[in-house]
Amino acid sequence: MALAFPLSVAAALSARPAAVQADAAPPGETGAAPEAVLPPDDEMKLIAITFDDGPRRSTTTRLLDGLAERGVQATFFLIGEQVEGNEDVLKRMDDEGHQIGIHTYDHVKLTGLNKTDFDAQVDRTRSILKGVLGHNDFLLRPPYGMTDNGVKTWAGCPIILWSIDPEDWKDQNAPREVRQIVSEAKDGDIILMHDIFSASVDAALQVIDQLHAKGFLFCTIDELYAARHIDLEPGEVYWNAYP
Numbered sequence: 001m002a003l004a005f006p007l008s009v010a011a012a013l014s015a016r017p018a019a020v021q022a023d024a025a026p027p028g029e030t031g032a033a034p035e036a037v038l039p040p041d042d043e044m045k046l047i048a049i050t051f052d053d054g055p056r057r058s059t060t061t062r063l064l065d066g067l068a069e070r071g072v073q074a075t076f077f078l079i080g081e082q083v084e085g086n087e088d089v090l091k092r093m094d095d096e097g098h099q100i101g102i103h104t105y106d107h108v109k110l111t112g113l114n115k116t117d118f119d120a121q122v123d124r125t126r127s128i129l130k131g132v133l134g135h136n137d138f139l140l141r142p143p144y145g146m147t148d149n150g151v152k153t154w155a156g157c158p159i160i161l162w163s164i165d166p167e168d169w170k171d172q173n174a175p176r177e178v179r180q181i182v183s184e185a186k187d188g189d190i191i192l193m194h195d196i197f198s199a200s201v202d203a204a205l206q207v208i209d210q211l212h213a214k215g216f217l218f219c220t221i222d223e224l225y226a227a228r229h230i231d232l233e234p235g236e237v238y239w240n241a242y243p
């Protein structure tokens with residue numbers, strides 16, 4: 001029973017009392033018990049929040065600050081060409097326990113490509129990320145969620161889509177996004193957002209506070225599937241981890 005996952009959730013929980021003391025501690029958290037007791041695996045409501053299209057220094061940094069205050073780890077799917085000049089932001093993500101994935105080099109559809117063009121998007125970005133972070137275990141999220149046999153054959157890693165899409169890029173309306181996500185959220189969902197928009201950062205942090213109050217625990221994609229005893233396989237597509 002001593003899985004890596006409960007340990008990391010325990011770490012997240014133990015970080016929450018610290019958030020209570022922070023200036024930005026959200027109302028409602030002030031009564032948090034200092035010694036949280038973990039429910040059994042099968043009673044935890046788990047959810048993963050994921051961010052595409054970054055890094056963008058201003059908004060991504062503000063998001064990382066907010067996640068750190070709340071003891072939450074997220075998953076980021078990055079654009080390769082935006083890494084240069086933001087290497088410190090990537091290292092911070094990695095150091096603070098967030099999971100990192102590939103979202104192509106310059107945000108093209110991956111379907112219909114030949115192997116050379118696919119590699120110029122995915123393998124090139126994988127090499128860039130490895131050059132900064134020193135490891136090579138990155139997930140893939142294809143732009144627009146579009147996959148075909150070529151994508152599945154050449155991905156070389158699990159392909160992660162989503163089950164909640166507030167279309168935050170469309171109106172950049174934080175209150176609407178928060179209402180939609182909180183009303184849809186279920187155990188095992190994967191939320192799609194974009195950390196390049198200021199409104200999305202506002203919305204994400206409010207969503208985290210509201211779902212914490214409803215008993216959800218936020219985790220990375222790897223943690224979510226580990227908790228459900230599902231092995232993520234290269235080339236396979238995943239939308240959620242419903243119990």
Ligand SMILES: [Zn+2]
Nearest residue numbers: 052053143144
């Ligand atoms: Zn995208």
